[in-house]
């Protein structure tokens with residue numbers, strides 16, 4: 001499925017937080033949303049599933065304006081992994097993942113073999129099958145985050161939206177989660193702070209700066225030292241990994257020993 005933001009402007013409170021964003025996530029591609037804190041990444045993601053309505057412009061799912069679709073229609077096509085796991089007192093991991101099947105249930109709401117097949121597959125993909133019977137409220141932050149990923153996978157949507165999915169994960173699971181997400185073959189929009197993960201796993205990136213699209217394109221073309229300095233205020237040095245040959249960014253912030261005037 002293609003997700004297109006066609007000149008989207010978003011207002012929160014009384015402030016315009018995103019201005020005239022023109023961005024497309026192509027079918028099956030991973031699109032990274034990058035930018036400093038408060039630059040508008042979460043707001044843009046929320047617009048992609050209709051939780052935030054543009055004051056100008058349109059969000060299109062395969063050419064259909066999301067404003068014309070019901071919540072259930074959107075939920076069948078777009079799965080969302082939120083930034084912070086909700087409290088789910090009492091639910092086991094498997095029951096929590098089963099909630100991802102809600103948009104596919106009939107009016108009676110019974111789950112069937114097909115639902116459980118998707119739950120089992122999703123738990124295996126997200127690496128939480130061994131936690132299936134554990135209560136969610138007794139999991140670590142990272143385990144909860146992987147449970148949320150499993151729920152999103154169980155939703156069987158065409159597109160996946162993720163807001164900082166790696167923020168509670170250890171280094172190994174960061175790679176694991178990104179590899180899993182990229183391997184699903186879904187249209188994926190993912191807000192990320194880790195530029196190196198974006199370089200490694202995103203097909204395209206969009207860099208937001210104070211609510212405007214500052215750059216978009218292939219990550220290696222977009223994440224130049226000049227752009228990283230302008231947007232994030234840090235020095236980036238591209239280095240080629242001696243084993244894999246892939247490009248990574250060495251980041252250097254202002255030194256605490258540097259005089260103020262040089263910062």
Ligand SMILES: Nc1ncnc2c1ncn2[C@@H]1O[C@H](COP(=O)(O)OP(=O)(O)OP(=O)(O)O)[C@@H](O)[C@H]1O
Pocket residue numbers: 012013014017035036037038039040041042043044191
């Ligand atoms: N509910 C809200 N009401 C009013 N303003 C909000 C609300 N949520 C966010 N904002 C403001 O909107 C702007 C964009 O926030 P947003 O959460 O989209 O940024 P972000 O790039 O995802 O940030 P972060 O990296 O810190 O998660 C910020 O200035 C923020 O203060």
